[in-house]
Amino acid sequence: MSSNSRISRAFKNAKKIGFNADSKFVFFSDSHRGNNGFADDFARNRNMFKYALEYYYKNNFTYIELGDGDELWENRNFTRIFKANKHIYLWLKKFHDNNRLHLIWGNHDMKYKNPKTVRKNLYHFYDTVSDTTKELLVGANFSESIVLEDEKTGKGIFLLHGHQADWFNYIFWRLSSFLVKVLWKPLQILGFSDPTSPAQNFKERIKVERRLEKWIVANNNQMMITGHTHRPRFPDKNEIPLFNDGSCVHPRSITGIEIENHKITLIKWHIITNNSGIIQIKRTILEGPENLNNYMK
Template sequence: MLFIIEEHFLLKFVYFYYMLSSKKRLDRAFKNAKIIPFDDSSKFILFSDCHRGDNSFADDFANNRNIYFHALQHYYSQGFQYCEIGDGDELWENLSFQPIFEAHKNVYLLMKLFHEQERLHLIWGNHDMVYRNQEYIDKNLSTYFDPKLGEDVDLFCNVKYYEGIILKHKDTQQELFLTHGHQADSWNYTFWKISRFMVRALWKPLNVMGIADPTSPAKNYKELIKIERRTKNWITDNNNLITIVGHTHRPRFPNPGEIAYFNDGSCVHPRSITGIEIENGEISLIKWYIDTTKTGMLQIVRVLLEGPRKLMDYKTE
């Protein structure tokens, strides 16, 4: 009986520890977030969890790279700003950025165009947590070697990654908080180096054979629910602040009056990618995928999954 009581209190202690640590990390990300002013004429596309790899059998992004590239071309031509909210590069399975860049060079050169026009905003997640270090960014992302010219040329000069971004409306002062979401996942935030080692040493080879990594919340439904619950508790404690995350790979789009927890999904769904658009003061959840025409031709199409909803419908006093 005594053992059962002690176990009960231990479980409660662990629960409150995770809750408090999640709150502390999310508070810090919000406090230190980059603020981007916007208005109803502004246009943003939010993608996360691209997990761009080296184009090997373990590269989950490779299956959707044509869909992603086509979608990003569309948003570039339409004047959108691109917010990548974590895990853009797969730096757990891969030792460095170089093989990833070589595998998906066309993607990075397109992102370079966004960056040159100050339309690229980057957040680091647990799989690219090395981007917390500005020296690492400057060393690896600033330039790339062009074999035609035989010299290094600019890539993402002076680019910065953030733990959080706040989109703040110029007129209404409404705020939207963007972060990866692994702050509510204590293991993958605090012990990410251990997880990275396990992925490189064990799960990457097994992934090639079709065995999923059980440490990923996207593959562990019980852990996914816990992460969402901790994030929602933080949102509730912060006056139902619109919060947009990734990490779990599960798209979420609440109705006005519900907890304002949004998730843009991922770019590694089977044969599709999902994201969140902000345009005309409205927010939408969208999907891009490959479809066929009546004549059997393949085409990449965009479909609306949820919304659009006016951002002001979620504003609380």
């Protein structure tokens, strides 16, 4: 099956969510939440990510994770991931309990295609303080893709991880997972990069983006938001409407996309030091806001 066919199938079977001018969404992807070990790229941004989640929860945003939230390639034991990121999952629970959480699986958490894995990992957790099992994301489910449908115009925004355009990491994801566990994870600690990953291979990244663009053009310039490549992308209103929220494992920041007041914005959260030498976490606008009507053809 070609990348075009995989993307088309995901679009056809996408979960539908309606929205209007009052709706607020934030999109993050590629957190790669790990076990706080040497190869855990998320560890350095963990508190920054938690702070961002608090902000979006308190400001009534709906959180949509565009894949690769949990790093299930490098880590066989989810319990260790949970222990390292318990405060993150408890904030995700707040979104879930308020029906403001939607999850998409990517290549690194493709195991969540299986509802049994979702139930095993995410429905409950063992609380060592009270020595009891407690509810976490009971009833949560993962989708391959989502379409946000404008309740007024019927036009949509297509959301998916983006590895559908990456044949090796989609078709051979089990092999990729094996190679990461036994080869690239140890080498990553020594400073080597995984050449099969579009996030670390410029040529592969360009190929993935071009395949996605080709599908968009062939489908009436259907607006799309993805992750996977880790490269933030915010096109001009006259360009192909392919957006990318970047990742949460940049060396000194996390990037994401917001939709509010029917406008779309590319943002980053990063650490700054003010004039008094106090370290702060700051939200900065990178691109936008731009009216969605400029992209939803």
